[in-house]
Amino acid sequence: MADEGLRPIIIKRVKKPGGGHHGGAWKIAYADFVTAMMAFFLLMWLLGSTTKGNLQGIADYFSTPLKVAMAGGSGSGDATSVIKGGGKDMTRIDGQQKKGEDLTPARNYSLKAAEEELARAEAKRLQVLKDKIEEAIATIPSLQQYQKQLLIDITSEGLRIQIVDEKNRPMFALASAELQPYTKVILHEIAKILNDVPNKVSLSGHTDATPYSSGEKSYSNWELSADRANASRRELVAGGMAETKVLRVVGLSSAVLFDAKNPYNPVNRRISIIVMNKKTEESITKENTEANVADGIEAKQAVDEAVNVSGVVQPGTSQPEQAPQVPLVPATH
Incomplete structure (x- = not known):
């Protein structure tokens, strides 16, 4: 009993970790939860803002991504797709390359449609010019007192302005190409308006069927009509029209009558000013070009035919190697 009283008493103290519910382990779990929720809401937003076709593309991509990437399809290479990439450029170095079906309607460009559109635009421009002249x-x-002598219409060649004679008011002196003072006034006013359009101009002179007094063999209505047309051209240029606008000046005598039933009617004596459309202008320039080319070819053939098979040059011709080369270009006159 004595020994038991001397045994030492050992007291074990267990230290519990401090902090308890104030520890930081819960913050990690909360951060994981917030991250998961953000990912969930982001996924729901993407699914809600994606079209049905792209959703199918996404589903195909996740089921067999390599197949979609190589074969293409809606969503595989489209820059508007949620899942980027696909097409020929997997790395997107050269940008998105859509290999799927292109739903954009193809545009067909027709030369005939373009020409028709240009013709409509030109017809509208000539109509505006017609209205401006009439105004x-x-x-x-x-010009008001000469309204009956100014006839304006649109023909297949373009806008036609005709200045016709009246019984007591001729445009020119009798049997002459000298313009009357009031005719010059008319031409000056028209010249100011013609510069408003880029179209070329053609002038033609006309007479009635009354024969010229000196007869056909010297000076006839043909020469008179041509001189009157050229006199009108000079007056238009003097009135302010650009000289380069004139493409053709012709005299038609009484070949094209205004009043075919009465060839001697004074109205047949007239000047026609045609503001030509593009088609008429091209037909005139093309005809001139083809004529010069044909003349050049015929001249070259004549030189070739002058040389016989043995190489001997016929009298009056030059040596083949020295034969002048005929330029096949339009004349400048």
Whole structure:
């Protein structure tokens, strides 16, 4: 009993970790939860803002991504797709390359449609010019008294302005190409308006069927009509029209009558100013070009035919190697 009283008493103290519910382990779990929720809401937003076709592309991509990437399809290479990449450029170095079906309607460009559109635009421009000339005739005092002598219409060649004679008011002196003072006034006013359009101009002179007094063999209605057309051209240029606008000046005598039933009617004596459309202008320039080319070819053939098979040059011809080369280009006159 004595020994038991001397045995030492050992007290074990267990230290519990401090902090308890104030520890930080819960923060990690909460951060994981927030991250998962953000990913969930982001996924729901993407699914809600994606079209049905792209959703199918996404589903195909996740089921067999390599197949979709190589074969293409809606969503595989489209820059608007949620899943980027696909097509020929897997790395997207050269940008998105859509290999799927292109739903954009193809545009067909027709030369005929373009020409028709240009023709409509030109017809509209000539109509505006016609209205402007008619307004000028109605408002300008110097032209109002000549309304009956100014005839304006649109033909297949373009806008035609005809200045016709009246019984007591001729445009030119009798049997002459000298313009009357009031005819110059008319031409000056028209010249100011013609510069508003880029179209070329053609002038033609006409007479009635009354034969010229000196007869056909010297000076006839053909020469008279041509001189009157050229006199009108000079007056238009003097009135302010650009000289380069004139493409053709012709005299038609009484071949094209205004009043075919009465060849001697004074109205047949007239000047026609045609503001040509593009088709008429091209037909004139093309005809001139083809004529010069044909002349050049015929001249070259004549030189070739002058040389016989043995190489001997016929009298009056030059040596083949020295034969002048005929330029096959349009004349500048």
